[in-house]
Amino acid sequence: MMIEIKTDVMRHPRQRYLEIAAEVLQRNLPSETISISGIDNNEKENLKAARLHDGVIDLREYIIHQIVDRERFGVKDSHKVSTVISDGACVVENGRRINNPYGYSISSSSEATISTRSVERMIPEQIRRFTDLIIAYTIVHETGHLFGLVSSESRRHRTGKHCGNICVMQSTATPEATLDLIAGGMGGDICFCSECVYDLNSRH
Numbered sequence: 024m025m026i027e028i029k030t031d032v033m034r035h036p037r038q039r040y041l042e043i044a045a046e047v048l049q050r051n052l053p054s055e056t057i058s059i060s061g062i063d064n065n066e067k068e069n070l071k072a073a074r075l076h077d078g079v080i081d082l083r084e085y086i087i088h089q090i091v092d093r094e095r096f097g098v099k100d101s102h103k104v105s106t107v108i109s110d111g112a113c114v115v116e117n118g119r120r121i122n123n124p125y126g127y128s129i130s131s132s133s134e135a136t137i138s139t140r141s142v143e144r145m146i147p148e149q150i151r152r153f154t155d156l157i158i159a160y161t162i163v164h165e166t167g168h169l170f171g172l173v174s175s176e177s178r179r180h181r182t183g184k185h186c187g188n189i190c191v192m193q194s195t196a197t198p199e200a201t202l203d204l205i206a207g208g209m210g211g212d213i214c215f216c217s218e219c220v221y222d223l224n225s226r227h
């Protein structure tokens with residue numbers, strides 16, 4: 024099994040937030056192979072196809088194009104891809120447009136996207152030095168959804184497939200809330216709760 028964290032920032036592929044996210048995922052998924060790489064030419068084309076007239080990437084549209092490619096190339100469901108996009112983002116669903124989503128995933132498709140710009144623009148000056156940690160949280164969170172977290176039968180499940188424990192699968196409304204969770208309950212390190220760790224490793 025494999026997790027690929029992909030980035031569209033070709034000149035700086037070793038971004039700190041990518042390394043933090045990979046490290047947290049590796050610690051919690053010891054049997055997975057985790058890699059960080061730049062997006063390939065097919066993915067560049069998919070980004071182009073998902074770009075709206077105002078230059079913003081529709082994250083959902085990007086994933087739909089990725090799903091078509093997965094079928095075309097016979098990529099297995101156990102191969103998870105989280106693509107980190109630096110352009111402005113939106114999600115258009117049922118004719119409604121949501122601007123600046125932090126991320127989007129379709130868990131059944133094994134594809135997630137994260138918009139660094141959406142997260143960055145919400146981070147106030149006084150906590151800007153924690154930007155890498157806050158973006159890493161979003162990457163780990165969206166990747167967690169690709170492993171089926173959090174199942175709707177679970178007691179810790181809250182609305183929208185999120186965890187009620189001190190856990191990266193909690194839904195945090197703002198970057199400040201994300202940082203409070205990491206710095207507070209998590210003791211400075213991004214982590215999954217023990218129930219989510221159990222589910223992560225027993226599902227696949």
Ligand SMILES: [Zn+2]
Binds near residue numbers: 164165168184194
């Ligand atoms: Zn979520």
Ligand SMILES: [Zn+2]
Binds near residue numbers: 192217218
């Ligand atoms: Zn949890």
